[in-house]
Amino acid sequence: MNDVIVIGCGPAGLSGAIACVTYGLKVTIMDEFMKPGGRLLGQLHQEPTGDWWNGIKVSEQLYQQALNLGVNIRCGVSVYNLEKEDQMWKVYTSIGTFEAPFLLLATGAAEYPIPVPGWTLPGVMSIGAAQVMTNVHRVQIGKKGIIIGANILSFAILKELQLAGITVNHVVLPEKNAFSQNAGVPEEVMKSLLNAAHLAPSPLLRFGSSFMKNNWIRKMGLTFYPKKGMKVNGTPLLLRKAAVEIIGEDQVEGVRVIDIDINGNPIPGTESTYEVDFVCIAGGLYPLAELASVAGCPFQFIPELGGHVPHHSESMETPLPGLFVAGNITGIESGKIAIAQGTIAGLSIVKHARKGNNSIDNQLQQAIQNVHSVRKQAIIKFNPDIELGRSKMNELWESLYVKNETPGKMTG
């Protein structure tokens, strides 16, 4: 029988499992993707040192380490429901029902869609889909394409597509509407891009986006933003054009764009069409937390964390006994932080299972400190106010679950 079932074999799930198994707990990881590694698999960034953060390699190391320690890893298994019965969590999966007293949810993140008219045509995909097809499956997504949405993830993946020899002709914004919100407003987009550059000067190296270095842009603002865009590694970033429609018969053939003012309002009579055979939509990431919700975990909307997140403490426990979380399900951050959070969750489970020795509290504190320092050094920040988001959740936890101990909390 399992002591712990981990759902999600990404960086958080793998490192959580490794921490648990190190203390003698019996652990199974389940993941619906065909390979271990989660979204780490497609990641490929150059560090300021010049070294590559190669997600495939990092995944392989974590996977081998987990296997060697005796973690049971099941890929290609989807989990669709969770229930608590007699102190045991029941995990309903595509291959049957499993039980364990402890669950670690490490289901990661999903992408916000931006429903540009025509977005259901074959050839239109999320930017993350392009990353996986390119770096994991190594299949070309097309001959020439366009990215709709200018944010840190779209630039990271633009670079990856370029590395793989895929031609991206333009990056444009989505049309301003209820779905795209600030992503359709050039001024806001520019602000957030500069913000990212300010907080992590090194993305300039990694994404080669020299335009972010240029102070004059900040001063002159978008009014004088060149019509032809500024090049990001050869691909023009058109901050003053928005995609109005994706066109094509049986698959993508082109994208109709229109000029927009700095507030995102279309300028009539400026429409044109770009011929492309693929389109990537970059709408940003949100925590994928459905399973926490079916388990009955309370949620809080914290925009800095990317959306609705399950209530959790700094040691990654939820208010539900035996249920722990780690990684992007708790807020959108980069892969290194997911690894560090997984360790916290694993040690927390060890502590609750009373398997740790006297030093477990110490180790837990160290693991928490480690997340803080990894975060400080993070090169990729999806939200510049991530620390604020994290402290909001900590305060919420303190106020709800620490001052007035709820009866069920200490069990499990």
Added chain:
Amino acid sequence: MTRIIDHPVLGRLENRNVISFQFDGNSYQAYDGESIAAALLANGIRKLRVHEESGSPRGFYCNIGHCMECRVTVNDHSNVRACLTVVENDMIIQSGKQLPNLLKKGGQSNE
């Protein structure tokens, strides 16, 4: 579409086993261990199904199992996600045509 054989950082694609499968009655080749969606795209096929009501064409969207846009029928099992399912030798795949299990999408249509 073609494969990305050489990559400046990830290296060269190693020779993998070639297998064959059927999609809508035609035979295609794939590499052992890859997803149905990847195998079809490598064969130039983007259209995985048509929308059950409007008949409009659909392909993969998220590529990691979240959106359900890539549903195909595999060896008579319908509503299989092409992006999560590994293609196998002699697999018979059909593009999604029949009525969807609307409950799977929480009762919402895809439009």
